[in-house]
Amino acid sequence: MCFQRRRAFTVVELVVTVCLVALIGTVVMRLFSSVGTTQQNLSHQATLQMESRRAFDHLVDQIRMGTDIVRPATGETLPYMVFKDVINRMTILYLEPNNDRASVLGQRVYKLVAYQNDYKGGYQADNEKILLDSIRQLRFTSLSPTSVQVNATVVNEKGEYQFLAHVGLMNLGGIE
């Protein structure tokens, strides 16, 4: 008859096991937490890029349809731009302080506003569009009478995204 004595875990074994489990648990928890943070960061940055690129596309399309740059003058850099569009309406792109976003981000943050004057007189709410709502800085440099360089920095909680574009006007001719 084989007598097999059943041994219990020793204290050392238990301590080692508990330590290992705790260690692995901590690592796993940290990994999950890190994944979550990374995901959130990437999500914010991706959103920032997507919004910036969309706004950039919109901005470039608008400027490209222009016929004359009124402001800035050639060689000048300004934080706003005024130009005439294809039917001679006047459009201004300018910055408006965004207090809500500024409070969240703890810095001066602006909205990029596009307003079109169609000569109906007075302020027309329908003619105003917000192209971006978290922009930190914006510069328009007129390089020639028919082209402008746009330099903008867009921000959110997780970083900044800067774009630089050289946009040429497409409508250059007069009317016969």
Add this chain to the structure above:
Amino acid sequence: MSRKFATRGMVLPLSLLAILAVLGLVTTLGGLNQGLRTQIYRTNNHQLSFLIAYSAFSRVCAKVHAFSWANRPFLTEPYTETKIPLQGGHYDLLVENTAGKDYQADVYIRTHLAGISRMYFWRIRFNDDLLDVSNNIIVELYATPDVEDFPTINGPRKIAGQVEEMLAQRAANQKKSDVLAAELMKSVNTKSVIEKMGARVPEDFQQEFPVSVTEEMMEARVAVAPPDIQAPLAAEKPTAPGPSSSYIGIGYDSISGNQINELSEKLTAASEKLVEATDKAWTEIDQNGVDGIPAATEQWEIAAEAKQETYETLDSLIDESKTGIAEAPSIEAREAIEEMVAQTVVSSMNDITTAIERGYEHLVTGEGSYLEGLTTSAAVESLLNDWKAAEERTQADLDRLTEMAGDIQGYSMTSEVSQKLTDTLASAQESLEKIQDAVAEAEARLAELKELEAMAAAEQAAASADVAETEAAEEAAAVSAAAEEATATVEGEME
């Protein structure tokens, strides 16, 4: 057995957990990445489509250049290209003459990239100028219509109609936009620009946030106020018959480094003031006669001052132009200065002669009546003295104008300006002759009046002598009678 099971029990859940964690991470990041990539891809495609279309458009422009407008590929029928591969996508093209307009063409381009089609439209104007080859093709209008609007050869031209409307709308808004643009150009701060645009003026931040140096610099930046360049006067346009009162922009002459423009401006103002004051003075006389003399005198004084200023400024301008011409960096720059100065000087000389003429117009119409109305030689003599003084002044003006004409004789000037200079001197000469004729007539009238007055005096003297003789004879007769009476009385007493 149970020990084995216990070991397995630890590993399996941990392995599953790890696998799940990794899968979760990969899935999340993969999805996120894919989303971002799609967005970037679309954004890039949006720009890339435009580049494809613009490349196709440039190829059309190159063809027009290569074949000349008279031999353009779309001379008789629309020129088309279909599914031409370019930069990973392809494009369709249709170019045709703009209906009803010479030297214009409509370019329709439809791009296909990554399954998305986009449409672009250009209306171009051909500038058939061999001397301006870099500016042969001018874009009249660019638009991004719907893809469905891409025309077939015999199909409708939906966009063309819209373009006409847009061009009409553009023309209708042209003046308003020009006026607003001119206003905006004068504004140097953001707030005034936004106000003039009719947009909402933004309020400042409600809280204090740190401001970077670059931001501070940008906020403090004042927009450049460009020089106020006015449009040329109608008479100054190339199609006009010739220059009128000159317009020279305000500003420092960057070519010659002197103040020619400023002096020209001053000169124009002074000569125009001279004409205006002279005209007002004579209008006053015409309307109110003698009663208008005090008011007219004031205007004449203003005119005299303006004339003096005109002459002084003319001298300064001619001197200054000589310096500018001597220092001109090129023949073209020298000719530009000469033409500008000549035009301004001739214009002011013309103003001077206009002012002189204005007075002598009055002289011609009223000369006869003046002289006939004066019945004494003293009055005519007084008038004659005034006219002689005017003759001297006019002679001096003519001499001075002739001298100035000599000063700018060698200057480069347009044929119109040259003709105007000749006309101006002729006009001054004519005015001199008018006053000389008037002086001659006044002298004749004076002589006539003097003769008449002499005759009248002689007659009066003769008449006086007769009276005296008669009175003497009467007195002698009386004396004789008295003597005879006395003699008779003496003889009677003696008897």
